[in-house]
Amino acid sequence: xxxxxxxxxxxxxxxNDADRQAWEYLRxxxxxxxxxxxxxxxxxxxxxxxxxxxxIADPYLETREKEDxxxxxxxxxxxxxxxxxxxxxxxxxxTQLLNANKPNTELADTxxxxxxxxxxxLDFADGF
Numbered sequence: 001x002x003x004x005x006x007x008x009x010x011x012x013x014x015x016n017d018a019d020r021q022a023w024e025y026l027r028x029x030x031x032x033x034x035x036x037x038x039x040x041x042x043x044x045x046x047x048x049x050x051x052x053x054x055x056i057a058d059p060y061l062e063t064r065e066k067e068d069x070x071x072x073x074x075x076x077x078x079x080x081x082x083x084x085x086x087x088x089x090x091x092x093x094x095t096q097l098l099n100a101n102k103p104n105t106e107l108a109d110t111x112x113x114x115x116x117x118x119x120x121x122l123d124f125a126d127g128f
Contacts, residue, residue, distance in 0.1 A: 010041070
């Protein structure tokens with residue numbers, strides 16, 4: 001089995017900010033994760049050019065990724081707050097309070113409108 005290895009040199013000008021930053025990354029890289037400069041450079045080049053190809057194929061990729069991160073942050077925040085509220089018993093107390101103040105006839109009337117409210121809520125959510 002023959003090994004096909006190409007040897008190339010990289011010249012970095014430490015007076016150039018981008019070159020100096022690249023050199024600092026190489027010098028401070030995690031040696032457990034990257035065994036050599038060659039491995040780090042290969043991974044970086046592959047990730048960079050793969051990302052460029054994805055952006056050419058889908059120009060809105062970055063926007064969707066930002067939106068997805070933003071929505072995840074909102075959902076995580078809401079979940080954390082709900083968990084905190086439920087651990088304090090706030091939600092169950094509020095539910096009991098709301099149900100205690102409604103007459104039974106109102107509860108029966110609102111169940112008929114639940115489908116209408118659900119459709120309205122879904123239409124609102126689709127607007128995003």
